[in-house]
Amino acid sequence: xxxxxxxxxxxxxxxxxxxxxxxxxxxxxxxxxxxxxxxxxxxxxxxxxxxxxxxxxxxxxxxxxxxxxxxxxxxxxxxxxxxxxxxxxxxxxxxxxxxxxxxxxxxxxxxxxxxxxxxxxxxxxxxxxxxxxxxxxxxxxxxxxxxxxxxxxxxxxxxxxxxxxxxxxxxxxxxxxxxxxxxxxxxxxxxxxxx
Amino acid sequence: xxxxxxxxxxxxxxxxxxxxxxxxxxxxxxxxxxxxxxxxxxxxxxxxxxxxxxxxxxxxxxxxxxxxxxxxxxxxxxxxxxxxxxxxxxxxxxxxxxxxxxxxxxxxxxxxxxxxxxxxxxxxxxxxxxxxxxxxxxxxxxxxxxxxxxxxxxxxxxxxxxxx
Numbered sequence: 444x445x446x447x448x449x450x451x452x453x454x455x456x457x458x459x460x461x462x463x464x465x466x467x468x469x470x471x472x473x474x475x476x477x478x479x480x481x482x483x484x485x486x487x488x489x490x491x492x493x494x495x496x497x498x499x500x501x502x503x504x505x506x507x508x509x510x511x512x513x514x515x516x517x518x519x520x521x522x523x524x525x526x527x528x529x530x531x532x533x534x535x536x537x538x539x540x541x542x543x544x545x546x547x548x549x550x551x552x553x554x555x556x557x558x559x560x561x562x563x564x565x566x567x568x569x570x571x572x573x574x575x576x577x578x579x580x581x582x583x584x585x586x587x588x589x590x591x592x593x594x595x596x597x598x599x600x601x602x603x604x605x606x607x608x609x610x611x612x613x614x615x616x617x618x619x620x621x622x623x624x625x626x627x628x629x630x631x632x633x634x635x636x637x638x
Numbered sequence: 639x640x641x642x643x644x645x646x647x648x649x650x651x652x653x654x655x656x657x658x659x660x661x662x663x664x665x666x667x668x669x670x671x672x673x674x675x676x677x678x679x680x681x682x683x684x685x686x687x688x689x690x691x692x693x694x695x696x697x698x699x700x701x702x703x704x705x706x707x708x709x710x711x712x713x714x715x716x717x718x719x720x721x722x723x724x725x726x727x728x729x730x731x732x733x734x735x736x737x738x739x740x741x742x743x744x745x746x747x748x749x750x751x752x753x754x755x756x757x758x759x760x761x762x763x764x765x766x767x768x769x770x771x772x773x774x775x776x777x778x779x780x781x782x783x784x785x786x787x788x789x790x791x792x793x794x795x796x797x798x799x800x801x802x
Contacts, residue, residue: 563725563727565695565725565727566693567692567693567695567697567723567725569697569720569722569723569724569725570720570724570725570727571719576725576727576728577664577668577717577720577724577725577727577728578664578667578668578728580668581667581668581669581670584669628666628667629667630730630762631663631666631667631730631731632730632731633731633732
């Protein structure tokens with residue numbers, strides 16, 4: 444019986460020494476950060492009583508517990524390594540970006556019709572009386588993308604933001620050979636707002 | 639996220655602090671990204687706008703924006719030809735305007751609740767509908783009225799100096 448206990452404890456000591464060595468040799472950024480954090484939060488002993496408690500009693504208790512429960516420490520270390528490796532090898536998914544699809548198209552329009560329809564009129568004169576008012580510059584930038592073989596269509600689409608909330612987008616889009624390309628957003632409306 | 643300072647709104651003769659940010663849609667639609675930075679944890683957007691509803695239309699009447707170079711922007715910086723007021727024709731949504739006493743404080747975003755929410759539905763800058771949502775009654779008659787933030791951390795701001 445004693446032999447088994449000694450064997451268990453010796454195996455524990457060897458295993459803990461190996462784990463200690465691996466951690467000390469770990470040069471990953473995460474390990475360095477953890478060591479830095481430990482250094483900063485470790486309480487500084489103010490008197491002899493505290494020094495004995497922090498530097499002797501606590502480590503002895505910790506070591507004793509580690510020796511008794513060393514299999515749990517091994518399992519924890521293996522699990523931690525596997526999780527870290529899985530995290531480092533994870534596939535980083537780029538967030539989806541909104542684009543207009545064919546099913547969002549509403550009707551074909553002309554630039555002249557759009558610019559007549561979208562003139563902003565304000566009785567207080569607090570917006571320029573031109574197509575899209577304060578957004579006119581963005582509209583001019585969009586028009587510069589129009590090529591001779593493009594069609595101009597209006598569109599309406601529902602989009603789920605990467606943070607989970609839904610919005611309705613309206614605007615105009617260039618269609619080339621039947622496929623939507625560059626678009627100009629004119630309206631964003633949150634869906635399921637507070638009512 | 640810390641509770642956020644609201645935008646100012648003047649509506650039917652009263653001043654409120656509202657839990658909506660109509661300028662965000664302008665930045666998205668115009669693809670204009672301002673050079674603002676957060677001066678504190680309660681103002682992550684880096685600006686405070688003052689709005690007014692005049693004859694059922696939403697106007698931006700003032701703006702204080704905190705620039706990354708340490709200076710401040712006003713309405714004129716964003717809308718050069720409209721220094722006094724800007725018609726917010728780009729905005730579609732519901733303005734949430736807390737009213738009455740606070741029922742429950744939540745130190746996160748605009749999550750605190752108040753006795754009432756005035757919900758002003760706006761379509762292309764024009765008020766379409768106004769509803770009042772009743773959330774309960776406060777059991778503290780001396781409690782604070784209107785939306786507010788309990789605490790925040792201010793960041794040091796450096797003003798860039800150009801050597802000549």
